[in-house]
Amino acid sequence: MRNPRGARRRRARGLPPGAGNGYNPAMIRSATRAGNDRLPLADEAATVRLAAALAPLLERGDVIALSGDLGAGKTSFARSLIGALTGAGEEVPSPTFTLVQSYETPKGTLWHFDLYRLAAPEEAYELGIEDAFEDGIVVIEWPERLGRLLPAERLTIALEFAADPGARLATLVPAGGWTERLRGLQFDG
Numbered sequence: 001m002r003n004p005r006g007a008r009r010r011r012a013r014g015l016p017p018g019a020g021n022g023y024n025p026a027m028i029r030s031a032t033r034a035g036n037d038r039l040p041l042a043d044e045a046a047t048v049r050l051a052a053a054l055a056p057l058l059e060r061g062d063v064i065a066l067s068g069d070l071g072a073g074k075t076s077f078a079r080s081l082i083g084a085l086t087g088a089g090e091e092v093p094s095p096t097f098t099l100v101q102s103y104e105t106p107k108g109t110l111w112h113f114d115l116y117r118l119a120a121p122e123e124a125y126e127l128g129i130e131d132a133f134e135d136g137i138v139v140i141e142w143p144e145r146l147g148r149l150l151p152a153e154r155l156t157i158a159l160e161f162a163a164d165p166g167a168r169l170a171t172l173v174p175a176g177g178w179t180e181r182l183r184g185l186q187f188d189g
């Protein structure tokens with residue numbers, strides 16, 4: 001089985017086995033064809049390093065969309081990003097059930113959303129997503145759930161499983177100003 005964690009994760013999230021998850025491999029393939037960087041992350045430490053490399057580029061108003069299947073490493077990446085901004089020691093629980101957690105950072109509030117359980121995009125208003133977009137740094141797991149409410153100006157990071165169970169592939173999909181800003185990313189693997 002390609003993703004043995006998937007069934008357990010679906011149960012943990014209160015969904016039946018095989019329930020749709022919004023993951024869209026075609027998006028990743030087309031992004032790769034469009035010449036985006038597909039970065040091998042050999043182990044979890046590499047995921048931490050990619051997040052640490054992205055952290056200095058972030059500013060208030062930024063939206064980072066983390067896409068990928070259950071267990072692909074979205075929370076691991078978000079946790080590493082938050083750790084890089086707040087300093088080690090901050091506890092970063094997965095917002096699987098709360099749907100949102102916020103953190104004070106030197107760059108303003110960082111909002112970490114997990115929208116897997118969102119039944120309709122409009123439910124995100126009740127989570128305060130408009131305020132978050134207005135003045136915070138917003139990191140979103142399962143961004144597909146937002147539909148047309150997902151800001152066009154964003155950096156999408158699509159995480160995929162690789163052949164090695166401890167490895168992942170990351171595709172960076174910049175939109176708007178992110179194409180230029182990504183030139184400042186210093187990541188060697």
Ligand SMILES: Nc1ncnc2c1ncn2[C@@H]1O[C@H](COP(=O)(O)OP(=O)(O)OP(=O)(O)O)[C@@H](O)[C@H]1O
Pocket residue numbers: 009041042043044045046047068069070071072073074075076077094114141165166167168
């Ligand atoms: N290279 C890697 N990068 C990130 N996580 C990795 C890597 N290798 C193994 N892992 C493991 O994969 C798991 C990723 O879990 P995580 O909760 O981050 O996934 P997720 O994408 O947030 O899933 P969900 O859709 O359920 O929220 C963790 O157990 C982590 O230790």
Ligand SMILES: [Mg+2]
Pocket residue numbers: 074075076094114141
């Ligand atoms: Mg997660």
